[in-house]
Amino acid sequence: SVPKVAIIGRPNVGKSSLFNWLARRRLAIVDDYSGVTRDRMTTLIEHDDRFFELTDTGGMGVVDDDNLTEDVVRQIEMAITSADIILFVVDIQTGLMPLDVTVAERLRGIERPVILVANKADQPHQDIAAEEFQKLGRGHIIRVSSTQNRHRDDLLELIVDRL
Ligand code: GDP
């Protein structure tokens, strides 16, 4: 079966933007969870003749300020039960936030590959700001910009290398 990759992270880091950006060469919509959201959240992606199924796990159901933690916990549970690789997205422009630390703590015992994606690195001078995310203890950090189209191929390469 096709390997599964899940996108997780606190609200507003750009998970859905990243999903749509990576899905640019989308071949098929394999599931649209139509009962939960109007957005299509799972898509099949091809890179270098390798295929994987990408899922945007965020924003499932209503999220308000009181249950942000509940939302990330739900994302992580879903990723743990269904993903082979986890893309943990953070925002290089806001920097490290307490909820990022919550996500990292929840991921701590998980053996499967986690790629730390520092999104919103719109310009090269912003790349240095990703250093502080080393504190999350998740090894390799890749800087990308979904809106400025930076390092898309590098990210896809990292993913397929781990399939
Ligand atoms: P989500 O809540 O994690 O799914 O985040 P969204 O994908 O909804 O994005 C939240 C906000 O961040 C939106 O206003 C996006 O346009 C913005 N955003 C997403 N990716 C980037 C990026 O690479 N650079 C910048 N500057 N803004 C971005």
Ligand code: MG
């Ligand atoms: Mg979203």
